[in-house]
Amino acid sequence: MKDIREDIAWAKINTDVLRSLENPRKLYWVILLIAIAMIGVAVGCEIYQYNMGMGVSDKNNSHVWGLYIATFIFWIGMSHSGTLLSAILHLMHADWRKPIYRFAEAMTTFSLMTAGLFVAVHLGRVWQIYYALPYPNGRGVWPNFQSPLLWDAMAIFTYLSSSILFLYVGMIPDLAICRDNMNPGWRKKLYTALSLGWEGTDRQWRNFRVTYLTIACFLIPLAVSVHSIVASDFAMSQQPGWHITSFPPYFVAGALYSGCAAIITLFIILRYVFKFEEYMTLPILKKIVRLTFAIAMVWTYLNLIEYATVWYGHDQASKDVLIQKATGVYAPFWWTMNFCGSIVPLIMFFRRFQTNIPVLFAVSLLLNLGMWLERWMIVAPTFSHGYYPWTWDSDQWPSLIQWGIVFGSFGWFTLLFMVFCKVFPSVSMYEVKEMVYHRSLATKKLEATGKLAAAGKGAH
């Protein structure tokens, strides 16, 4: 099967994508309402926590991070696949990325924005967050440049701003299409301003190509460094269960994994809601599924390596944390994490499930449940079984306030993402045209050489 039909008229591509900015299916509004309701829960919990103090979240001296930092890492991880995969596939000239990269990059941006919220929520005294800003002479707060936490802040800022620029630069030709086709109103003004007067001249395209390629080259090492640095928050401490050399690649693999699973979920939702069946095709879905399966196996391998390193390393404190994960109060979650992360993806090995939308939707949600549990199982068990004996009896079940804020963060992400897809084209029109053009050229070439007729089948 072909990734995309090569006989789609270019004008139709414009019409179909522009229609998504105006007439989505009703499910769009249902999703939006649910997202707003979820945000309402989180806002209510945050207001309560703000008024009552951090005690209501059940954080205490041993559990200083809780679900907030676990979820922060989850959202950072989720951000990984969008921009990184888009950049890698762009460098590899993988045509099938073209209909899906725009929403994947938007996913990166909004995941990072969601992650950033948790830093503030976790600190508790949000009105004093400026204390954390590193300007050295005011109040005697000296930035510690040796701290992975500061590296983390810098890396995430770099990744967020670079991802936004990558997303924006790649969108300029499409914004010009929107500008040319919208009726006068706020949208036309917005697109006119953002398209910067783009006209598709040879000079503009020439510089555009080099710029986009250059940013893609920068983003690949940047994305890897971001999650390696997040892993350093843990690996560079002396805590049992965290002080592990393989943590950076393990984190990067986990991040790619959750990001790919999220791309599958959003692919299925957007395909239906915006009627993108002709562009977000099943062969493209199949490719993403195969990629996700490969990454799932890498993650499983690194996960097992981590257990083996702890077990055969004979560091008793680390071993105790591992035993406690498998048999203690967190055991149901730890086993669920392993099941969702390593067993569930095996479904994607079977060809008939690689394009089965209901199954893939359920699988992608389970994969991300596993990935969220992974982050929680990194953070909480170590705090429950550290070097100090006084931490050993502090197994902790997070309060409803923590759960409420975590729950609401999914609504926040969904709201930002869905609003973006309604305001900006979530399928790249000019790149889908390129894809169609390349396919039609390939078919013509085959027809000319007579191979097509001899083979008695399509070009791809």
Place this chain on the structure above:
Amino acid sequence: MSKRHLLALFSNFDEAEAAVRELRGLSVKGFNADKDMIVKSPIEHPEVEEFLGDKPVYVQWFTLGGALAGGLLAFFLISGAQANFFSQIKGGKPVVPFPPNFVLTYEMFILGGVYITVLGFLICAGLPARRSPLYSAKVSEDQIGILVQADEAASSTLKAIFTKHQALEIQEEAGK
């Protein structure tokens, strides 16, 4: 002599390419194909660059400058701040430790590179820009446009070339 702008629209690249090749080979007073011709297309089309001939791109020099500036700025800012900590007790550790400083230098290297690349793109691509005197929304849809600027006397020759190569539409406007 007053200039005249012409925009010819073509339905496919082959016809546009043939027109451009003929315009490039044309020797007529008041029209220089290298300076006075702009090709507009709805997609990034490598063939356009082939038939227009090699034209330099300078964005990568901005990238190099931005990345180096970002990295150096980060290293010296951090080192400068650390040097100011000299009054603090360092416990025998180096005042300016290189391994941890490398991480932030690396991040700023990328940040500077990306920011200045985008700035370079805007400068080199001439953006933000006002619309050309002649513009058709069809160019952002499915047609390829050739915008030329020529003396009044040369415009009829150019129009003849466009018509010969089956231009769908020719728009015309007197320049300033």
